[in-house]
Every structure is written in C-alpha cells, then in structure tokens.
Amino acid sequence: MHQIETAIFGAALLGLLSIIATKVSGRLGIPGLLVFLAIGMLAGSEGLGGIDFDDPLAAQFLGILGLSFILFSGGLATQWRTVRPVLGPGLALATLGVAFTTLLVGLFATWLLGISLVEGLLLGAVVSSTDASAVFSVLRERALGLKGQVKPLLEFESGINDPMAVFLTIGLTELALHPEQSGWTIVPMFLRQMLLGGLLGLLLGRASVWLVNRLNLPFDGLYPVLTVMLVLLIYGLSAALGGSGFLAVYLAAVVMGNSEFIHKRSLTQFHEGITQLFEIGLFLALGLLVFPSQLLSVATAALLISLFLMFVARPISVYLSLLPWPMKKREKSMVAWVGLRGAVPIVLATFPLLERAPGANLIFNIAFFIVLTSVLLQGTTLPLVARLLRVSAPLPEKTPLFLEYTPTGAGRNDLVEVNVPHGSSVVGRRIVDLHFPKEALIVLIHRGGQFIIPRGATTLEGGDSLQILAHHDALREVRARVAERAALEVEESAGPG
Structure with missing residues (x-):
C-alpha cells in the first residue's frame, strides 16, 4: 500500500x-x-x-x-x-x-x-x-x-x-x-x-x-x-x-x-x-x-x-x-x-x-x-x-452570465445566451413588436457592461447579449430571427418601384 x-x-x-x-x-x-x-x-x-x-x-x-x-x-x-x-x-x-x-x-x-x-x-x-x-x-x-x-x-x-x-x-x-x-x-x-x-x-x-x-x-x-x-x-x-x-x-x-x-x-x-x-x-x-x-x-x-x-x-x-x-x-x-x-x-x-x-x-x-x-x-x-x-x-468580450438554470430532465427547456449582431433585423425594435414564440422568454439583457431587465417596450440594440429561457424548437426560431439581416427586411418593405 x-x-x-x-x-x-x-x-x-x-x-x-x-x-x-x-x-x-x-x-x-x-x-x-x-x-x-x-x-x-x-x-x-x-x-x-x-x-x-x-x-x-x-x-x-x-x-x-x-x-x-x-x-x-x-x-x-x-x-x-x-x-x-x-x-x-x-x-x-x-x-x-x-x-x-x-x-x-x-x-x-x-x-x-x-x-x-x-x-x-x-x-x-x-x-x-x-x-x-x-x-x-x-x-x-x-x-x-x-x-x-x-x-x-x-x-x-x-x-x-x-x-x-x-x-x-x-x-x-x-x-x-x-x-x-x-x-x-x-x-x-x-x-x-x-x-x-x-x-x-x-x-x-x-x-x-x-x-x-x-x-x-x-x-x-x-x-x-x-x-x-x-x-x-x-x-x-x-x-x-x-x-x-x-x-x-x-x-x-x-x-x-x-x-x-x-x-x-x-x-x-x-x-x-x-x-x-x-x-x-x-x-x-x-x-x-x-x-x-x-x-x-x-x-x-x-x-x-x-x-x-x-x-x-x-x-x-x-x-x-x-x-x-x-x-x-x-x-x-x-x-x-x-x-x-x-x-x-x-x-x-x-x-x-x-x-x-x-x-x-x-x-x-x-x-x-x-x-x-x-x-x-x-x-x-x-x-x-x-x-x-x-x-x-481583439477577442470578443465574453459575457458573464449571472443567472443559472438547471433543467430537471422532464422538459426540453434551457437557458442560453444569444448575441444580437450589428445589422440584425431585430436592432431598433421593441421586444413586444418582434413576436417571438411564446415558448421563448427573454429574462435578462447584457448591454455595455450593464444588465437590463427586459420589458415589452425595451428596444434591442446591436451587441446586446440576451439570456433566453426557451423550448428547443422556439430557440431555433429566435436564433434564426436574430441572425436575419436588416437589409433583407428593408428590401421587402420597399417593394417594387
């Protein structure tokens, strides 16, 4: 021994x-x-x-x-x-x-x-x-x-x-x-x-x-x-x-x-x-x-x-x-x-x-x-x-996440971080106007070193880091929406002529 x-x-x-x-x-x-x-x-x-x-x-x-x-x-x-x-x-x-x-x-x-x-x-x-x-x-x-x-x-x-x-x-x-x-x-x-x-x-x-x-x-x-x-x-x-x-x-x-x-x-x-x-x-x-x-x-x-x-x-x-x-x-x-x-x-x-x-x-x-x-x-x-x-x-700043969430295993929800890129279609729009899926809840926003409690009237900005509690399917939809470029929506709204 x-x-x-x-x-x-x-x-x-x-x-x-x-x-x-x-x-x-x-x-x-x-x-x-x-x-x-x-x-x-x-x-x-x-x-x-x-x-x-x-x-x-x-x-x-x-x-x-x-x-x-x-x-x-x-x-x-x-x-x-x-x-x-x-x-x-x-x-x-x-x-x-x-x-x-x-x-x-x-x-x-x-x-x-x-x-x-x-x-x-x-x-x-x-x-x-x-x-x-x-x-x-x-x-x-x-x-x-x-x-x-x-x-x-x-x-x-x-x-x-x-x-x-x-x-x-x-x-x-x-x-x-x-x-x-x-x-x-x-x-x-x-x-x-x-x-x-x-x-x-x-x-x-x-x-x-x-x-x-x-x-x-x-x-x-x-x-x-x-x-x-x-x-x-x-x-x-x-x-x-x-x-x-x-x-x-x-x-x-x-x-x-x-x-x-x-x-x-x-x-x-x-x-x-x-x-x-x-x-x-x-x-x-x-x-x-x-x-x-x-x-x-x-x-x-x-x-x-x-x-x-x-x-x-x-x-x-x-x-x-x-x-x-x-x-x-x-x-x-x-x-x-x-x-x-x-x-x-x-x-x-x-x-x-x-x-x-x-x-x-x-x-x-x-x-x-x-x-x-x-x-x-x-x-x-x-x-x-x-x-x-x-x-x-320069390395992108890593956002410290102060909220922790431990799934029980009974559901398919998770707390994840989603970064809003500059030029995203959601920039400049209020949360209430985005019509995110009901199964996706924005619980915290990190912006410029400050943490913001989100409300329906909160306007998203480029560089925001969102902590989202969501069902996996809803999370995929949110990520897809955030990844859309604003130019695409401008072209669509302008229409022909």
Missing part, C-alpha cells in the same frame, strides 16, 4: 505544481504545455524527483484516452456556422497537408540521418499533424484573436487531422516491420478508417443527443458520467470495428455541440475541466517517459529537422493544400506558423516503440525534441507573428 499512497501523493503534487506554474508561465509568455513537460522531465528518473517511469504502453493508453476527451471538448465548442466556410480548406489540410508534411520531413530525415526511406517517412508521419490540445490550449492561454477564417480553420484542422497521422503511423510501422509488403496494401485500411469513423461519428452523435434528452436520469450528477461513458463508447466501438476512433469522437461532439440537449452548458463546462486535467496529466506523463540524456545525443539532428518542419515542410504543405481557395498570403502564412506539435507526436511515437520497429527509439527522441522546440518557438511567438502578419484581432 505504501507504493500506491506514494504514487497518489506524487501525482497530486505534480499536478498541483503544474496548475500553480501556469500563473507564472502566463506572465512570462511561456506556454503552459511546455511547463508541464518540463515538470515531468524534472520529476523523472534523470531529474530531481527520480521517479522511474518507463512504460510506453501506459503512456500510449493515457495519450489515447486524453486525446479522445480533448477532441470531444473541442468538438462541443465547434459551431457549424463557423466551420462551414472552412470545411474544404480544413479537410485539405487534414489530409493532403499531413501527407505532404510526411513526405517532405521523411525525405529530409532520410538524407540527414542516413536511415531507410520507410523509417524517415515514419518519423515524418509521427510529427505530421498539428495537435488539437496544443492549438486549443495556446490560443486560449494567450487570449489570441485572429481575423477572418484563420482561427476556425486552425481549430478545425487540428481537430480532424489526427486520424490521418494515426493511419500513416500505423501503416508505415507495418511496412517497417514487413519491408516485403507493398505500400499500396495500406490504402484499404485508410478508406475503412476514414469512412467508418466518419459515419459512426455522425450516427453516434445523433444517438447521443437523443439519449441525453430522453433518458431522464434521477440525479443531475449522472449526466457528466453519461457523457464520459459516451466518449469511451464512441472511440472504443469505432476503433474495434476498424474505423478511426479519434475522427468518430470529434464528429460526434460536433453533432452534439450543434444540437440542443439538456444540461448542455454545464456539460460543456465539465468537459472543459476534463480537458485541462488530461492536458496536465498527459504532458506530465510524457515528460516522465523521456530520458533527457538521450535527447542530448540527437539534439543537433532533431533541431535541424524541427526547423525544417517549421520553416519549409509546414509552409509548403499549407500553400499546396490551400491552392484551390483564394485566401490571403498573410492568412496562409499564419496558418503555416500555427502548426504546433504537442502530445500527438509523442503518443504516436509510442506505436513503433511498442512494436519494436527499426529506429523506434531514435524516432521517439526526435519527436519529443520537435515538440519541445515547436511549443517553445511557435507557441511563444504567436502574438508577435499575428501582429506582423496583420491578422491579430
């Missing part, structure tokens, strides 16, 4: 130190992910803590689990109206971009390290995808706003490009173990993973919304447990059937995030907390897993590969993938620079390590070094590069 108690104490202490360190790192402009890795390395077998953790299987399990919940939380926050304009570019970056990066880094690593082409491509695949946890975390931590479609494109790309990287890593690991096989043998696996993972994600997402709304659990505290089980079920079922579990989890979360279900606000906040927990735990575990002495032996080569990835492979991959779309050069350049690498490359590096593939140890250490340099260099310079490229923008 002494070992178990010591492990619990050690995990809690490292987690607490990581949380406290985020306050200091934020003021210094250092990404928190880098701090978590550093604490893990300092506590490891070659650091001050002397914790002996050499279990790639446990790290892989924790990584898969953590990434599933991180992707689920990101999917819940993904609004379809922001994704729709970047759907094509995002899919291109998540597939062609990952493939181009794998090829370019693989060829460079093969030439630089003198390893086989398959080993070089395997290294390229391991570090080919941007990391959702790193991107979401750094953007949130730096409170960074980006103009136009840059931010939704980055978040969408980082949420859906992991399946491609996983497929390439597993496929190239098989080719490294069985060099007599043809590379074309992995194509059917790719099609099966993408199609099956995508289909199951959409279907299970709809099924999850139906289940949450219909189950009517006796205790509110069971709803977070229910969603945790749904995440595990979606990933496990999709992966067991040969589909991409990561893609299924993300798409299911997007479906849920764009649907109405009870406890949506509290469940979204719960999964944001779970994401923070897994980010800390995942990066601490990966920091414990690495041996700093082995990093020193590959530092020069790893630094060259990392710089090649940042300044050559990623930009070329982005520009080639986005050729069909008329984006500005500075926006493409920003997308290229925010190609952060985080936990995903280190987790993927455990796959060839566990299979004892040729060059697996070298690949793992180089991947870890690339993550360190990516988070350190790219993560710390995001605000500066955004200003230089003129794509930075």
Whole structure:
C-alpha cells in the first residue's frame, strides 16, 4: 500500500505544481504545455524527483484516452456556422497537408540521418499533424484573436487531422516491420478508417443527443458520467470495428455541440475541466517517459529537422493544400506558423516503440525534441507573428452570465445566451413588436457592461447579449430571427418601384 499512497501523493503534487506554474508561465509568455513537460522531465528518473517511469504502453493508453476527451471538448465548442466556410480548406489540410508534411520531413530525415526511406517517412508521419490540445490550449492561454477564417480553420484542422497521422503511423510501422509488403496494401485500411469513423461519428452523435434528452436520469450528477461513458463508447466501438476512433469522437461532439440537449452548458463546462486535467496529466506523463540524456545525443539532428518542419515542410504543405481557395498570403502564412506539435507526436511515437520497429527509439527522441522546440518557438511567438502578419484581432468580450438554470430532465427547456449582431433585423425594435414564440422568454439583457431587465417596450440594440429561457424548437426560431439581416427586411418593405 505504501507504493500506491506514494504514487497518489506524487501525482497530486505534480499536478498541483503544474496548475500553480501556469500563473507564472502566463506572465512570462511561456506556454503552459511546455511547463508541464518540463515538470515531468524534472520529476523523472534523470531529474530531481527520480521517479522511474518507463512504460510506453501506459503512456500510449493515457495519450489515447486524453486525446479522445480533448477532441470531444473541442468538438462541443465547434459551431457549424463557423466551420462551414472552412470545411474544404480544413479537410485539405487534414489530409493532403499531413501527407505532404510526411513526405517532405521523411525525405529530409532520410538524407540527414542516413536511415531507410520507410523509417524517415515514419518519423515524418509521427510529427505530421498539428495537435488539437496544443492549438486549443495556446490560443486560449494567450487570449489570441485572429481575423477572418484563420482561427476556425486552425481549430478545425487540428481537430480532424489526427486520424490521418494515426493511419500513416500505423501503416508505415507495418511496412517497417514487413519491408516485403507493398505500400499500396495500406490504402484499404485508410478508406475503412476514414469512412467508418466518419459515419459512426455522425450516427453516434445523433444517438447521443437523443439519449441525453430522453433518458431522464434521477440525479443531475449522472449526466457528466453519461457523457464520459459516451466518449469511451464512441472511440472504443469505432476503433474495434476498424474505423478511426479519434475522427468518430470529434464528429460526434460536433453533432452534439450543434444540437440542443439538456444540461448542455454545464456539460460543456465539465468537459472543459476534463480537458485541462488530461492536458496536465498527459504532458506530465510524457515528460516522465523521456530520458533527457538521450535527447542530448540527437539534439543537433532533431533541431535541424524541427526547423525544417517549421520553416519549409509546414509552409509548403499549407500553400499546396490551400491552392484551390483564394485566401490571403498573410492568412496562409499564419496558418503555416500555427502548426504546433504537442502530445500527438509523442503518443504516436509510442506505436513503433511498442512494436519494436527499426529506429523506434531514435524516432521517439526526435519527436519529443520537435515538440519541445515547436511549443517553445511557435507557441511563444504567436502574438508577435499575428501582429506582423496583420491578422491579430481583439477577442470578443465574453459575457458573464449571472443567472443559472438547471433543467430537471422532464422538459426540453434551457437557458442560453444569444448575441444580437450589428445589422440584425431585430436592432431598433421593441421586444413586444418582434413576436417571438411564446415558448421563448427573454429574462435578462447584457448591454455595455450593464444588465437590463427586459420589458415589452425595451428596444434591442446591436451587441446586446440576451439570456433566453426557451423550448428547443422556439430557440431555433429566435436564433434564426436574430441572425436575419436588416437589409433583407428593408428590401421587402420597399417593394417594387
């Protein structure tokens, strides 16, 4: 029992130190992910803590689990109206971009390290995808706003490009173990993973919304447990059937995030907390897993590969993938620079390590070094590069909601926030004249830092934030009315001539 108690104490202490360190790192402009890795390395077998953790299987399990919940939380926050304009570019970056990066880094690593082409491509695949946890975390931590479609494109790309990287890593690991096989043998696996993972994600997402709304659990505290089980079920079922579990989890979360279900606000906040927990735990575990002495032996080569990835492979991959779309050069350049690498490359590096593939140890250490340099260099310079490229923008003010509402599960009402855009057809009109559905009640208005109790004669203004208690069907109608542009009504009222 002494070992178990010591492990619990050690995990809690490292987690607490990581949380406290985020306050200091934020003021210094250092990404928190880098701090978590550093604490893990300092506590490891070659650091001050002397914790002996050499279990790639446990790290892989924790990584898969953590990434599933991180992707689920990101999917819940993904609004379809922001994704729709970047759907094509995002899919291109998540597939062609990952493939181009794998090829370019693989060829460079093969030439630089003198390893086989398959080993070089395997290294390229391991570090080919941007990391959702790193991107979401750094953007949130730096409170960074980006103009136009840059931010939704980055978040969408980082949420859906992991399946491609996983497929390439597993496929190239098989080719490294069985060099007599043809590379074309992995194509059917790719099609099966993408199609099956995508289909199951959409279907299970709809099924999850139906289940949450219909189950009517006796205790509110069971709803977070229910969603945790749904995440595990979606990933496990999709992966067991040969589909991409990561893609299924993300798409299911997007479906849920764009649907109405009870406890949506509290469940979204719960999964944001779970994401923070897994980010800390995942990066601490990966920091414990690495041996700093082995990093020193590959530092020069790893630094060259990392710089090649940042300044050559990623930009070329982005520009080639986005050729069909008329984006500005500075926006493409920003997308290229925010190609952060985080936990995903280190987790993927455990796959060839566990299979004892040729060059697996070298690949793992180089991947870890690339993550360190990516988070350190790219993560710390995001605000500066955004200003230089003129794509930075102030973050929209997040309205504090002082009214809380907890559905009982017996009905389909919820308390939500609806923002009134400037130019909306409801601007300048009294609430009584809008004829909103009777099942929708405006209970509070936030305007310019003040809270207003609404009355029928209250006139709405652009920028108002409305808290509305409504039935789900009525809420959809209200949102549609608020989203209408005033110009449309002017044209209709003017008539011909």
